[in-house]
Amino acid sequence: MRTPIIAGNWKMFKTVPEAKAFIEEIKGKAEVAGVESVICAPFTNLPALMEAVKGTSIKIGAQNLHFEDDGAYTGEISGVMLKDLGVHYVIIGHSERRAYFAESDEIVNKKVFAAFKHGITPIVCVGEKLEEREADQTKAVCKVQTEGALKGLTAEQAAQVVIAYEPIWAIGTGKSSTAQDANEVISYIRELVKGLYGENVANAVRIQYGGSVKPENVVEYMGQSDIDGALVGGASLQPTSYVQLVEGAK
Numbered sequence: 001m002r003t004p005i006i007a008g009n010w011k012m013f014k015t016v017p018e019a020k021a022f023i024e025e026i027k028g029k030a031e032v033a034g035v036e037s038v039i040c041a042p043f044t045n046l047p048a049l050m051e052a053v054k055g056t057s058i059k060i061g062a063q064n065l066h067f068e069d070d071g072a073y074t075g076e077i078s079g080v081m082l083k084d085l086g087v088h089y090v091i092i093g094h095s096e097r098r099a100y101f102a103e104s105d106e107i108v109n110k111k112v113f114a115a116f117k118h119g120i121t122p123i124v125c126v127g128e129k130l131e132e133r134e135a136d137q138t139k140a141v142c143k144v145q146t147e148g149a150l151k152g153l154t155a156e157q158a159a160q161v162v163i164a165y166e167p168i169w170a171i172g173t174g175k176s177s178t179a180q181d182a183n184e185v186i187s188y189i190r191e192l193v194k195g196l197y198g199e200n201v202a203n204a205v206r207i208q209y210g211g212s213v214k215p216e217n218v219v220e221y222m223g224q225s226d227i228d229g230a231l232v233g234g235a236s237l238q239p240t241s242y243v244q245l246v247e248g249a250k
């Protein structure tokens, strides 16, 4: 059985005091047996969040990392630095990073390797643009991005990756994919993993849906055969709403 995983992606929101107050609010509530609860926060919040979640089952993730361990890369953060903080997860290849920071599938793949090198679990984002969906290219885009991200990983590593299917047209727009459509694409991604690594890995890998997930629709997504959780932006910013998302995933 795959453990459902709700991951909040705070994007570029929250100061340190706000982040600490959020954890105080959700402690004991966003901790539901059988559901993994993860907050992916801006780098500046990570040390305080690691301290704040001590003694809880809440896990902390970053939203990016550089693929090199160190070097002259002004403004970047490496896997060595994240490991030093003890973060559990890192989001890689979010569509906002692909669009605004020119992250290619090759870079995403290098970052996945960097995460594993430092014992951090990658949450790899894939998903199509609106025009690609309209041109019936959804599966083709997901195939290139998924195979590109996983390229060269061992079966053991591939089984640990969390994949987040996020159709770009559904991110922050309030226009979510139907649960059935999302499940169809996610089943396809699982088939791709099966083709690469076999049935055991395909059955183990967790695949989330992301794109306008809210407390009101999370249960429907979680009721689908292949959806193992959600990567949530806007609705993860309020403690009450985040708690409801985690409760909805059980």
Ligand SMILES: O=C[C@H](O)COP(=O)(O)O
Pocket: 009, 094, 166, 170, 171, 172, 173, 174, 210, 211, 212, 213, 231, 232, 233, 234, 235
């Ligand atoms: O990483 C999260 C996604 O970009 C979804 O964002 P959203 O829930 O605000 O649509």
